[in-house]
Amino acid sequence: MKKLSYIFTAAAVSLLFTGCGIYNTYHQTIETPADAFGTTDDVLEAEADMSLAQMSWREFFTDPMLQKLIEQVLANNTDLNSARLAVEKSEASLMAARLAYLPSITLAPQGTIASFDQGAASQTYNLPMQLSMDVDLFGSLTNKRRASKAILLQSQMREEAVRVNLISTTAQQYYMLQLLDRQLAILTLTDSLWNASLETQKILWENGKSYSTAVNQMESSYLNVKTQIVDTRRNIRSVENAICRLLAITPQHIERKTWGSSALHHPEAQGETGQRMFDTQFLKIGVPASMLELRPDIRMANHALEEAFYNTQAARSAFFPSITLTGTGGWTNSAGSAVINPGKLLLTAVGQLTQPIFARGKLRANLKIANLTKEDLQRKYVQTVIDAGNQVNEAMADCQAAREKHAYYHRQVQVLYDAYTGTHELMDNGKANYLEVLTAQESLLNAQLSEASNMYKGAQAVIALYIALGGGSN
Numbered sequence: 335m336k337k338l339s340y341i342f343t344a345a346a347v348s349l350l351f352t353g354c355g356i357y358n359t360y361h362q363t364i365e366t367p368a369d370a371f372g373t374t375d376d377v378l379e380a381e382a383d384m385s386l387a388q389m390s391w392r393e394f395f396t397d398p399m400l401q402k403l404i405e406q407v408l409a410n411n412t413d414l415n416s417a418r419l420a421v422e423k424s425e426a427s428l429m430a431a432r433l434a435y436l437p438s439i440t441l442a443p444q445g446t447i448a449s450f451d452q453g454a455a456s457q458t459y460n461l462p463m464q465l466s467m468d469v470d471l472f473g474s475l476t477n478k479r480r481a482s483k484a485i486l487l488q489s490q491m492r493e494e495a496v497r498v499n500l501i502s503t504t505a506q507q508y509y510m511l512q513l514l515d516r517q518l519a520i521l522t523l524t525d526s527l528w529n530a531s532l533e534t535q536k537i538l539w540e541n542g543k544s545y546s547t548a549v550n551q552m553e554s555s556y557l558n559v560k561t562q563i564v565d566t567r568r569n570i571r572s573v574e575n576a577i578c579r580l581l582a583i584t585p586q587h588i589e590r591k592t593w594g595s596s597a598l599h600h601p602e603a604q605g606e607t608g609q610r611m612f613d614t615q616f617l618k619i620g621v622p623a624s625m626l627e628l629r630p631d632i633r634m635a636n637h638a639l640e641e642a643f644y645n646t647q648a649a650r651s652a653f654f655p656s657i658t659l660t661g662t663g664g665w666t667n668s669a670g671s672a673v674i675n676p677g678k679l680l681l682t683a684v685g686q687l688t689q690p691i692f693a694r695g696k697l698r699a700n701l702k703i704a705n706l707t708k709e710d711l712q713r714k715y716v717q718t719v720i721d722a723g724n725q726v727n728e729a730m731a732d733c734q735a736a737r738e739k740h741a742y743y744h745r746q747v748q749v750l751y752d753a754y755t756g757t758h759e760l761m762d763n764g765k766a767n768y769l770e771v772l773t774a775q776e777s778l779l780n781a782q783l784s785e786a787s788n789m790y791k792g793a794q795a796v797i798a799l800y801i802a803l804g805g806g807s808n
Contacts, residue, residue: 356473356651360480360640364712370723371730387628387803391501394800397596399589400508403577407504410582414500417493424486431482434475437467437659446668456673462664462680472654477647484641491634498630498806500580505797507577511570512593513790518566520782521559528556528775531758535768538761548768555772559779593789628804629722635715642708649701655689722802729799736792743785750778 386394392401408414441463449455470476535552538544574588627633661684667677690697754774760766800806 356647357476358647360643362636362639364639364715366716366719367723370719371726386800387805389800389805390808391806394805395505397508397591399591400505400596403508403588404501404504407500407580408497411500411580412582414493414496417489417496421486421489421493424482424489428479428482428486431475431479434468434479435470437465440464458666458668458673459677460664460666460668462662462666465661467659469657469659471657472651474648474651474656477644477651481641481644481648484637484644487637488634488641491630491637494630494807495634498801501806502797502801504577504580506794507573507580508590509790509793510573511588511590513786514566514570514573515590516593516786517783518563518570520779520786521563521566524775524779525556525559525563528552528559531771531775532556534762544768551772552768555776593786628807630807632718632722635711635718639708639711639715642704642711646701646704646708649697649704652697652700653690655687658686658688660684660686725802726799729795729802732795733792733799736788736795739788740785740792743781743788746781747778747785750774750781754778
């Protein structure tokens with residue numbers, strides 16, 4: 335017992351003079367850019383509890399069909415389920431790290447039959463139960479446990495990142511379906527209108543008031559619309575299949591509402607033309623510092639720093655002595671040179687201190703690698719924050735561009751529709767030729783399709799902004 339007390343006294347003195355700091359806990363002290371979002375025009379900031387990112391995805395996406403689709407994706411998606419399993423693996427590793435403080439107990443029964451020079455066989459047996467325990471006097475077990483917890487938190491953030499990405503992807507694919515439905519409706523209406531124009535042109539040709547070339551060019555444009563209808567239907571099938579892959583189901587039809595039937599993120603954002611959906615005056619982006627804390631990639635980068643911090647602490651702990659206590663208790667009939675029956679109780683206790691003196695540079699190399707890893711992760715953390723701010727800035731710029739272009743597209747469609755109807759009337763009265771009608775028809779169709787496409791880009795920008803601010807976590 336006196337020897338054990340000497341061991342503990344020596345360890346305590348060693349810890350007092352050389353072990354300062356190995357039990358420190360991690361605190362994030364990395365300075366990040368103050369204005370992570372950069373400068374954007376027409377940015378309406380709000381309090382953190384009112385911001386866009388604080389909305390749950392069910393509040394942000396108000397379409398009940400989209401909500402149901404997202405729920406199904408989150409329940410069935412293979413990548414997300416794999417991320418959940420990774421979290422469970424990390425939880426198991428953390429549990430093992432926590433139980434490392436407890437002693438390990440093993441039972442190893444042993445029996446021997448021995449005979450010398452054909453003499454009578456002797457039978458010996460041992461029924462030992464061994465207890466072994468590492469004393470965490472220099473923080474090795476503690477730092478490993480804390481590092482395991484940081485790994486668990488990283489796996490949870492990876493799961494959240496996959497979850498957020500799935501929400502964003504599902505919503506964008508859903509709105510792409512709505513866009514394609516809208517474009518198909520435009521093309522179908524155009525098909526009927528251009529067919530009427532073609533029939534009119536044929537009548538004029540039959541009555542000698544037009545040329546066959548006019549009929550041919552009219553028919554060519556009409557057939558071009560037909561091919562666009564086929565392409566659009568094919569694109570619809572492709573997007574539906576992509577959503578089915580997210581759902582981990584076989585290809586099938588995806589139920590959805592029509593474009594503009596549900597406000598994207600706010601009741602006031604449902605205007606007559608849909609422009610308010612991506613109008614920045616309805617987008618409250620909140621305070622940058624608080625918003626960045628919501629993003630799973632930034633939290634994951636922070637937990638990676640935490641893991642590196644504790645790994646560095648563990649590398650420092652490796653320079654200090656390790657203390658192991660072992661004890662054995664059990665029954666045996668082997669008393670050295672004699673075999674006694676019945677067996678007797680045997681108890682042993684051992685305390686061992688191991689102080690590294692020369693490890694061929696391995697301990698110093700491990701510490702240097704840990705420090706360099708921590709420095710690398712610090713730089714990556716700052717870059718992650720910068721990238722996050724860049725994404726917010728880009729999404730805001732896309733929202734503003736879509737808003738500005740929307741007014742132009744909407745007005746362009748109105749004037750081109752008036753031009754088309756006016757030109758068609760003139761052609762019916764013989765006051766305009768087929769080229770003028772053809773040009774008016776094609777210009778109107780292109781403007782209608784461009785307006786619909788811009789609406790989708792605006793919705794896509796709002797979704798990107800919501801995700802970039804850290805939305806979708808709730």
